[in-house]
Amino acid sequence: MKQCEKTNLRKVAMIGCGFVGSASAFSLMQSGLFSEMVLIDANKEKAEGEAMDISHGILFARPMKIYAGDYDDIADAAIIVITAGANQKPGETRLDLVHKNVAIFKSIIPEIVKRDFHGILLIVANPVDILTHVALKLSGYPENRVIGSGTVLDTGRLKYELGKHLGVDSRSVHSFIIGEHGDSEIAAWSSTNITGISLNDFCEMRGHFEHDKATYEIAEKVKNSAYEIIKRKDATYYGIAMAVKRICEVIMRDEKAILPVSAMMHGEYGISDVVLSTPAIIGKNGVETKVAISLNEKEMAALRKSAKTLKDIIEGCDI
Numbered sequence: 001m002k003q004c005e006k007t008n009l010r011k012v013a014m015i016g017c018g019f020v021g022s023a024s025a026f027s028l029m030q031s032g033l034f035s036e037m038v039l040i041d042a043n044k045e046k047a048e049g050e051a052m053d054i055s056h057g058i059l060f061a062r063p064m065k066i067y068a069g070d071y072d073d074i075a076d077a078a079i080i081v082i083t084a085g086a087n088q089k090p091g092e093t094r095l096d097l098v099h100k101n102v103a104i105f106k107s108i109i110p111e112i113v114k115r116d117f118h119g120i121l122l123i124v125a126n127p128v129d130i131l132t133h134v135a136l137k138l139s140g141y142p143e144n145r146v147i148g149s150g151t152v153l154d155t156g157r158l159k160y161e162l163g164k165h166l167g168v169d170s171r172s173v174h175s176f177i178i179g180e181h182g183d184s185e186i187a188a189w190s191s192t193n194i195t196g197i198s199l200n201d202f203c204e205m206r207g208h209f210e211h212d213k214a215t216y217e218i219a220e221k222v223k224n225s226a227y228e229i230i231k232r233k234d235a236t237y238y239g240i241a242m243a244v245k246r247i248c249e250v251i252m253r254d255e256k257a258i259l260p261v262s263a264m265m266h267g268e269y270g271i272s273d274v275v276l277s278t279p280a281i282i283g284k285n286g287v288e289t290k291v292a293i294s295l296n297e298k299e300m301a302a303l304r305k306s307a308k309t310l311k312d313i314i315e316g317c318d319i
Helices: 019-031 044-055 094-113 128-139 152-166 199-205 211-233 238-252 297-315
Strands: 008-015 036-040 065-068 077-082 120-123 146-148 257-266 272-283 286-290
Touching: 008 019, 019 036, 019 044, 019 238, 036 044, 044 065, 077 094, 077 238, 094 128, 094 297, 120 128, 120 238, 128 146, 128 257, 128 272, 128 297, 146 257, 146 272, 146 286, 152 211, 152 238, 152 257, 199 211, 238 257, 238 272, 257 286, 272 297
Parallel strands: 008 036, 008 077, 036 065, 077 120, 120 146
Antiparallel strands: 257 272, 272 286
16 A cells, blocks of 8 residues: 555545445444544435444444545545445346446546545445456556455355354365356365365264265355345345455455455466456555465366356446
């Protein structure tokens, strides 16, 4: 992150105050990472209401200035989080949102660029891989500074389901969802381990032997979890809000943690000129470097197919 005089390393901006934006703002308020947060929404009164509501909990957390603002308030932010966009409806895929949300980004990104912003742009709105690509192209910012939340949440869901299946703390599970944050995502089973023990060996140690059946069911459950939640409560927001908090935490603390974020590919796994999720080292400057995990032939083919799906979509977008 460029340490210019204008950058306030304790400030975050949230663009979009719908379910995801407001839940993310609430999560960030509790995190203690920032002392100032500006909320921006096309509906200014909505942003004001969210700022008021979240501010009333500051007494039980840490001192913080939270307010509704406009684009002139974002120039000195360390991180801008963009959640603005149309919501995914029951029966609708993330990719179905493309043209509506690309149009919204065409109004948002130029406004950010006008403000001499030097921080990290974190894209959360769906389809996140496509919109991260759009934000990168429209902004002209260095690639390390434009990050999508990618499959951070999907990976969390995978670790949760695996931990539940095996009866262990999900934090002891080491596994990734890669590719699109959506229907073509891939569970990287061949590199999955539980504290250094291969997945199949650990499964058998815990009395599970139908490996192919179990991994298929878990991957499908993870892939379809958003649809299941939307079917029941119209939107998903708590899980992604915690993922947003974690990504911000890694950036602000310069943790060098490895997260599967959306970033531009340059030949990794034989994939170029498309934004998708693979593990990367994240620090104060955003994406530092990609981390190549071992994939078998089937997973590699699926990842390239996922990349083609996204590339075909982006080629149809007027950017």
